[in-house]
Amino acid sequence: MPKTVISRRDFLKLGGAAASVFAVGQFIPPPVAASAHQAGSLDDNGSGYICTICEMCVWRCGVRAKVVEERVVKLEGNPEHPHSHGRLCARGQSGLMNTYDPDRVLTPLIRVGKRGEGKFRQASWSEALDMVAENMLKIKSTYGPETMVFSSTHNLSQPLFENLLYGFGSPNYGTQRSLCFNAMIVANLITYGMEEPARDYSQLQYLILTGRNLTEAISTSETTDLVDSIARGAKVVYIDPRFTKTASKASEWLPIRPGTDLAFHLAMINVIISEKLYNQIFVEKYTLGFDQLTSIVSTFTPEWAANLTGLDADVIQRIAREFAAAAPYALAHNGWRTSNFINSFPTERAIAILNALVGNWGVTMFPSAGEGGGGLGSPPQPPYPRISAQRLDGVPWKYPFVPLKIGVFQQLRDSIVDEQPYPAHGWFISRQNPVLSLPDRKKTLEAFKKMDFIVTMDILMNDTGWFSDIVLPEASYLERYDPLVSMGDQIFIRQPVIEPQGEAKSALWVYKELGTRLGLADFFQYKDEEDYINQQLAPTGLSLDELRLHGSVKVPSTEETNIYQWSTPSGKIELFSDALQKENFDPIPVWQGPPQPKAGEFYLLTGKVGQHTQFGTQNNQLLHKYEDEPRLWMAADAAQNLGLKDGDMVEVTSPVGSVKVALEVTSAIRSDCVYLTPGFGHLSMALRTAYGVGASDSELHVTYTDPISGGQALSQTFVSVKKA
Amino acid sequence: MPAKNHYAFVIDVTRCIDCRACLVACSVENNVPMDHTRIWVHDQGVQGIWPGLSRVFVPYNCMHCDYPPCTEVCVSGATYKDTASGLVLVDQEACIGCGYCVEACPYGVRYIDQKRGVVDKCNACVQRLQVGLQPACVATCVGKSRLFGDLNDPTSEVSIALRNAKSVTRLDYEKGEVDTDPNIYYLNLPETDSIQSSDPFGQVVQTSLPRDPHYTVSEQGWKKVAIPLMALACGGAFLVQAIFFTKQLLEGEKEFED
DSSP states (O other): OTTSSSHHHHHHHHHHHHHHOOOOOOOOOHHHHHHHHHHHBBBBBBBBHHHHHOOSSSSEEEEEEEEEEEEEEEEEEEETOTTTTOOHHHHHHHHHHHHHTTOOSSSSSEEEESSSSSOOEOOHHHHHHHHHHHHHOOOOOOOOOOGGGEEESOOHHHHHHHHHHHHHHHEEESSSSSGGGGGHHHHHHHHHHOOOOOOOOOOOOOEESSSOTTTTTTOOHHHHHHHHHHHTTEEEEEESSHHHHHHHHEEEEEEETTTHHHHHHHHEEEEEETTOOOOOOHHHHHHOHHHHHHHHHHTHHHHHHHHHSSOOHHHHHHHHHHHHHHTTTEEOOOOOOOOSSSSSSHHHHHHHHHHHHHHHHTTTTEOOOOOOTTTTOOOOOOOOOOSSSOOOTTTEEEEEESSSTTTTTTHHEEEEEHOSOOOEEEEEEEEHHHHHHHOHHHHHHHHHTSSEEEEEEEEEOOHHHHOSEEEEBBTTSSSSSOOOOOOOEEOOOOOSSSSTTTTTTTTHHHHHHHHHHOOOOOGGSSSSHHHHHHHHGGGGGHHHHHHHSSSSOOOOOOOOOOOOOOOTTTTEESSSOHHHHHTSSSOOOOOOOOOOOOOEEEEOOOOOOTTTTTTTSTTTTTHHHHOOOEEEEEEOOOOOOTTTTOOOEEEEEEESOEEEEEEEOOOOOOBTTEEETTOOOOHHHHHTTTTSSSOOTTTTOOBOOOOOOOOOOOOOOEEEEEEE | OOSOOEEEEEEEGOOOOOHHHHHHHHHTTTTOOOTTOEEEEEEOOOSTTTSSBBEEEEEEEOOOOOOHHHHHHHSSSSSSOOOTOOOOEEEETTOOOOOHHHHHHHHTEEEEETTTTTHHHHOOTTTHHHTTOOOHHHHHTTOOOOOEEEESTTSSSSHHHHHHSEEEEEEEEEEETEOOOSSSSEESSGGGHHHOOOOTTTTTTTSSSSSSSOOOOOOOOGGGGGOOOHHHHHHTTOBBBBOOOOHHHHHHHHHOOO
């Protein structure tokens, strides 16, 4: 371990001192064990099971945590939770190792060396928060509140994070979503008026997965549903340039040329319309723009698509016929990380339209139950101050279709570097690792250099913290309360199962403490975490103890809604979009060919493995124990042409960067592609398990943004490979 | 005397997605040291000619054999076949850590925990069975590939799964005096020649683990049986495919009961 890093032993030595200094809080949550005992979860010896919600990815499985004498010793899936059905994936099972990671940050840290040197000193919460507030207020008074950037993604304390940034007066809100599923979300909003319709596998007979690698990019309950469907005899067509584990389970694998999924789906639509295989009653009654669609897709024949996709025309035609014949028990899955090429938006539109044509609505697709609702209350708060500054990420002035809460993260970073339309001076980052997640890592570090002040909150010294001025130690998901979340007619709780390690604190606590120092106390009107949750529960009449004991409670379901109404401008499923036309975009998806690699170059593909989530789990020792070494996949013939063999160290070079990594020669990938497991190649030397493992895909990725959805085209980077 | 219960694993290989939730769950539940594992998912690698590729994952652990070679060689009597459950267990209080059983096991599923000086392996999470829970690997299996239960109980999930199975395979090891009769029943395992690899642990066990992924065959004395599971499957010394269909299985069960 490098000398510059504070060791765990140092942390422990300081623990007592820090504890005595620690008096800043106006509240100290009651001991976890006492509350759990009161709720009936723990016995008199402090042992038993406490229900909570997983946070090893964003799927939020229900968890039953086995606690023995105030230590969590095992995690189980909660059988009553719709996302886990009693099962957890490898990441969920390993969750307690995140909490007990010897590399946890256990006190606030203040940088003492240069940025990126990793030299920090420990500080009390009051010193650290005073310093954060002082810097933020200085930036606000000198340059304006909009020059302070805030970023955080997809977590239950997001409403309080939004209070912090909007209360402060900044419009600059970064999320990770443009690096993931913007294309799918915006396409569904345009077509169905909802971000992501729910999928139902119970009657499914035919499934098309377009790069949705469900057995490696795991969403526990949905992955189980897929395996059940296959065992039941459902046909699964899997489209991917890689022979993934999902491909090995599929009935049919189509190794499509990258960037041509759109051509495949347009040809599917062409066959289904020209052979009149669509559901005429459904299309007439519930969709808008069928005639325009018919005329537009008439040229997108299977023969036309065959040339582009590298698939046989008769295979495309057969799949179209099979899909329509299986309808309404058929589903074209809209994918998850869908922002792959700058044509990913029309691709997602085509998938959405394909489903509408065969009328699977109400059978395999439903309105999403959605989060929120459930009759939950919230503490009172004043309206946000008026914010007139433009957002740095171009929403909505450059990207009119991207929702504000989703944004275009890579554009935000680029605007910081370019200082356009104005320079930014500070960055507050919560539970996020933009140094590794954003494409073009060098550029992200350039953006950091523009900052007077950077603060990162996380449970570990992640790569972003490593380059920050202050690091705030957050309590892990097993150590804290988060705001309640409702899904459908159920309310779920994330609650602590053990006391926080060291001085770690919940986001609810940190945002309130910081908000108070920033003069925003009115946006945080709760005494402590339990008080916040009690205020949420007040209108429902439910008791916190009941919720604590079971992890969830059912609330009386709201009245039946008509599922055949969509929140689009026309109230119908929009095959043709007037809104797109008004902004001079194609109102119906048409073919757009993305760029292709030059001779000697490869498509750089990335995609998840079942043992890791994005950039945050590589330091987990239990996952490290069972992960595959992250190597660069290359097809045997391509490797032979380059004189490379399995295990060779190779240098991979893109227009923006270069990495060295071991080669894996495999028959599981097209010859024109290479694949790299994302999320490795960490820069933070404080991540002692992950440091030095694998290579970073963000070092290589070039920034390309889809002009409609704002999605980063993650497969549009081309690389050359040579022996290192 | 037949055991009161006849616990067995039934594993449907078509449902295993190699997500490794079972591996992590086992490690946590049983405090398995970071450099060891009690269970594995054997990955035969990508097979076939493009684009007609296939890949099969075969989860395994201690087979809890009816005739376990490990108990034969145990000098302290610590390793035994439990008459109540039918499980092969290690009494770690009595174990002296000599490692004979580790070498004797034809499936390579035992290891010596150097810190404690004892042998460890899958015990089907007896501590969980005692309180009515499934083994950790089974409880969390995302693909519902792993099942566990009592074959003496015709209403158990495992008995029903075997009755309804299209094909059932055991990786039986027969050589000389040894005939293990293992208690992992594989559903839908492909034909023998598609399950071949000289590197049964390579994909799952990391190089940081002490078990050498490139297993070598020892020819000394009783160690002759110390040959890895899959390596011998293609070498032919195994009587590998005791494939028997539902009907035959039921007949077998009947005989067993008689």
